[in-house]
Amino acid sequence: MKSVIFRTVAPVLTSLMALFSIFVLLRGHNEPGGGFIGGLIAVSALAIYGMAYGVETVRRAIFFHPMAIAGAGLLAATLAGLISIFARVPFMTGLWIYPAILGLEVPLSTVLLFDAGVYLVVVGAIGSIALSLEERGGE
Template sequence: MNTLILRTVAPFITALMLLFSVFVLLRGHNEPGGGFIGGLIAASALAIYGIAYGVSAVRRAIRFHPMSIAGFGLLVAVVSGVISVFAGVPFMTGLWIYPTLFGVEVPLATVVSFDIGVYLVVVGAITSIALALEERDHD
């Protein structure tokens, strides 16, 4: 299904879906959403781009191997949980810090870094599967 209309609209749809996936990721624990759902939306966006332009275009767009992205996400998620052990609380306990950026106090939590790790794991794993299936179909 590589039509002119799809190739024309795919970059806009992909950008919009990636932006929405980050929105869903960041609203995570306060409302429905989080790393898993955001990662699925981002992987779907990359799949649409891959259908329109091919596997090589997606690989160029993401710049890293999808399994490397998944591995880095797993590392971020594990480190987010281990930080609490070093703080003397049980594993995976949420910890907050409140740095001041440009005169505004910004609450940052290990919960957010865990969600980012899950997001990267899902994006990397699902994109890797989708690209492998797409490559197999074209052989």
């Protein structure tokens, strides 16, 4: 994929898709969206970047190994369930806090933490597969 057009568009497309994936993740609580689909969009972004600039560039850009990202996601999801210990409610109960950030009330919850964990697991696991496929295929 050495086309100039593709290489010019890829960074813009990637950043837009990454942003959109986070939007989809956050939207997911009450409307269609969520961690899984958000994660898939983010992986597509990484895959496009990899096609344009090579897998090594992507690996450098995401800094952590994809499997480490997946592990962090799994840990986050598990901890999101375990936080309920401190609130004396059963495992995985949704707990909400509403801190005011910059004068705006932001609802944060263990559900969101769990979903972010799912997002990271999908990014890490599917990303790991996609990157190694790109590495071996082509050229």
